[in-house]
Amino acid sequence: MRRRRGSGAPSSSPAEADLAAAEAILGHAFNDRALLAQALSHSGLSQGRDQGLASNERLEFVGDRVLGLVVAEWLIERFPAEREGALGRRLAHLVAEPSLASVAGRLGLGALLAVAPGDDRAGVRDRPAVLADAVEAMIGALYLDAGLEAARGFIRRALAPEMVVDAPRDPKSALQEWTLGRGLGLPEYRVVATSGPSHAPTFRVRASCRDTWAEAEAGVKQAAEKAAAASLLALLEKGDG
Template sequence: MSKGAAADLAARDLAGKDIEVKDLAVLEARIGHAFADRSHLVRALTHISALSPSPRRADSYQRLEFLGDRVLGLAIAAMLCAHFPEAEEGELSRRLAVLVRKESCADVAREWGAGEFLRLGEGEAQSGGKKKSALLGDICESIIGAVYLDGGFAAAEALIRRAFLERMQNPTRPLRDPKTMLQEWAQARGLTPPLYKLAARSGPDHAPAFVIEVVIPGYAPVEARGGSKRAAEQAAAQAFLAREGVEDPT
């Protein structure tokens, strides 16, 4: 048996009936990397909920996500240093944070159409797991980790460059996230740091909704809603900044 055939067999055994090998070729074409060992890609697409009744975290995407996160950070840092030779460390750090945040990674995973290839347990699938930004952000990183294992850093760096270069050159999000901007705005005026309070929580466990109130003494509080506490806090900070007419100076 050839090495490639053995790799496909390993991928098929790992995927079971959830993913056909021919379907993996579609995703490979989208990301621009043909795997020598497709079992890496299958693992990158496998949520732990799909591994019951005896799940092993090593068979899910989690370790690859951990690896991919570090590879992504290094590759993006190198790209930033090359493309912004005059930028100071603070600006580079802010640009890095925007590019590697989960929302940015989720956007990349959506462009790849990675959600349609995810292996999910029934409960996770029914709760809309294939469209969840948090999960898609993880999968982007796990795919990067899989490419690194399969082809080394050069292959992973090429993948990251294809997916993130345009975002780096033409950012669509502010270089400071709203919470950081509000913190700095308050600090510059000698104000108490913003306090975020949970005002309400509703919805089922698989699709919760949070209402967060941000408070700075001397100013009217602002509330905002989000699908997670973090998202609601960011939305509340953004609403506060918008009300006060504060824009990102960078």
């Protein structure tokens, strides 16, 4: 992964080159570049100084709402014959941490983030939760600087590879249907480990059914549960084949 400064020491704000790179990714030259700089500032930079007001958390709050609206609008347009349940599964898939982290990975967003030195050494740039939050923050900044049309254009471009033909199923629901259908009872979920700083923890969750189990990690416990459920279902289906 590219490092922005020859010294290897992250700054308290994004570099000019990183702001320019982010503008190219978004397809917009910002009128208020402070918004973009804030979107690229990880929350660890401002811990204990301003209660996180200078980090990207507030923009993430805005971007999450804009993302949900634009994706819902897009799905209604793209799948006019689908019922609410299928549309809801599609929306959940598109706005979930794995999809947004995948977007960030394709765009090289992790390398543009301004992070605290300790977080940088801990590999925070590669954490799916951090990357997903950064995508939402950039959407929030784009919306506030250029409006809904600009945000809509970026969201559709960025998420196009994640748009699938078949409505995705929630992994936990699919696993539950499989186990109950075979008289195995409900699967169980347990957090077996937590790592990372308190403001950006990583959860390792174990999903189990009888004597079979699988584990997965994510920055949000629910995302870790879903990933573990998907892995466990794959194991059970393989053993049942």
